Amino acid sequence: MLQWGLMRKLWESKVSRRRLIGGAAATGAALPVLHELVPHNGIHGGASTAEAAVEHQRAAHSGSGHLGAVGRVDNAANGFDPHELVRDFDEGVVRNGVREWEILAENREIEVAPGVKYAAWTYNGRVPGPTLRAREGERLRVRFVNGSHHPHTMHFHGVHRDVMDGVPGVGAGNIDPGHSTVYEFDAVPFGLHLYHCHSTPLADHIAKGLYGAFVIDPKGGRPPADELVMVMNGFDTNFDRSNEVYAVNTVAFAYVNDPIEVKRGELVRIYLVNVLEFDFLNSFHIHANFFDYYPTGTKLEPRDFTDTVIQGQGERGILELRFPYPGRYMFHAHVSEFAELGWMGFFEVTG
Ligand code: CU
Ligand code: CU
Numbered sequence: 001m002l003q004w005g006l007m008r009k010l011w012e013s014k015v016s017r018r019r020l021i022g023g024a025a026a027t028g029a030a031l032p033v034l035h036e037l038v039p040h041n042g043i044h045g046g047a048s049t050a051e052a053a054v055e056h057q058r059a060a061h062s063g064s065g066h067l068g069a070v071g072r073v074d075n076a077a078n079g080f081d082p083h084e085l086v087r088d089f090d091e092g093v094v095r096n097g098v099r100e101w102e103i104l105a106e107n108r109e110i111e112v113a114p115g116v117k118y119a120a121w122t123y124n125g126r127v128p129g130p131t132l133r134a135r136e137g138e139r140l141r142v143r144f145v146n147g148s149h150h151p152h153t154m155h156f157h158g159v160h161r162d163v164m165d166g167v168p169g170v171g172a173g174n175i176d177p178g179h180s181t182v183y184e185f186d187a188v189p190f191g192l193h194l195y196h197c198h199s200t201p202l203a204d205h206i207a208k209g210l211y212g213a214f215v216i217d218p219k220g221g222r223p224p225a226d227e228l229v230m231v232m233n234g235f236d237t238n239f240d241r242s243n244e245v246y247a248v249n250t251v252a253f254a255y256v257n258d259p260i261e262v263k264r265g266e267l268v269r270i271y272l273v274n275v276l277e278f279d280f281l282n283s284f285h286i287h288a289n290f291f292d293y294y295p296t297g298t299k300l301e302p303r304d305f306t307d308t309v310i311q312g313q314g315e316r317g318i319l320e321l322r323f324p325y326p327g328r329y330m331f332h333a334h335v336s337e338f339a340e341l342g343w344m345g346f347f348e349v350t351g
Helices: 002-027 030-037 048-061 202-207 336-340
Strands: 093-095 098-113 116-123 131-135 139-146 180-186 191-196 211-217 226-235 245-248 260-263 268-274 281-286 291-295 304-306 308-312 316-321 327-332 344-350
Touching: 098 245, 191 268, 191 316, 211 226, 211 268, 226 260, 226 281, 268 308, 304 308, 308 316
Parallel strands: 098 139, 131 211, 226 268, 260 344
Antiparallel strands: 093 098, 098 116, 139 180, 191 211, 226 245, 268 316, 281 308, 281 327, 291 304, 291 316, 327 344
């Protein structure tokens, strides 16, 4: 109970600070005021361009009735497109009965909302990193190469030996720039997991973009479906340990500008992962529909039939639904603030 009280207090102080920022933008004299209100305690300077871009987006939205971002993110420059990433599963290569991947950590500047650049740390050049997919019981081998300027690790959720857990001080521990290691473990239990860097400061290493979904299919598989990966994330563009941009699969409003196309009546399965830092809770809400929900995907029977699910940090689950009618259906975080700052999208249902 005590923890909940503290969480609410922190939450309220954060929300009231945000309101101040929003109010300043609405008056038009946004930037000078904004700089007084937003603490600059980060290690990086020169965040004002990103702040200006965020404020530009916010000002463009207020009172316009327009949903989504003004302008488009350059997916080609980013090197990844949320519309491809949403259906991209990386099954690696099977050699001598072992499923193998090669993962490279590298720095890369990415555009997370039109005009909003973020100096990300990436696995294989993308945020989120590749969605690694295996089958229950397989032996997995991940060769990790650190091509960035900071020590990193890969920490997988699952059941395995301590030396393969990817935390500093155990096994290979931190992998220094220019060095590599091999993580080897079995794919158990089946479900929807995640992997992320576990170097310190942990919140920074995750918030910078070093995370991805990790799917272990049950031995007997799941019924055929149109499968989607949605990693709920956010970006602290001014280093105040609070997010300015929220998204599913990194790019704010990506699926508002270009909805995710699905077929009427077809089973849609969503692998939903929450890797948001600095905010305790995230959520997913679908309009005009309900879904079966399988927390962590570790059971074959759904726990809930609902239209909204809440996930804490690191929590994930599988959603299954069918769209009975054609048309355009919204989905978004039911935390309205997140939705307004980018975590919103549409399904385009055809047929
Ligand atoms: Cu790291
Ligand atoms: Cu974790």
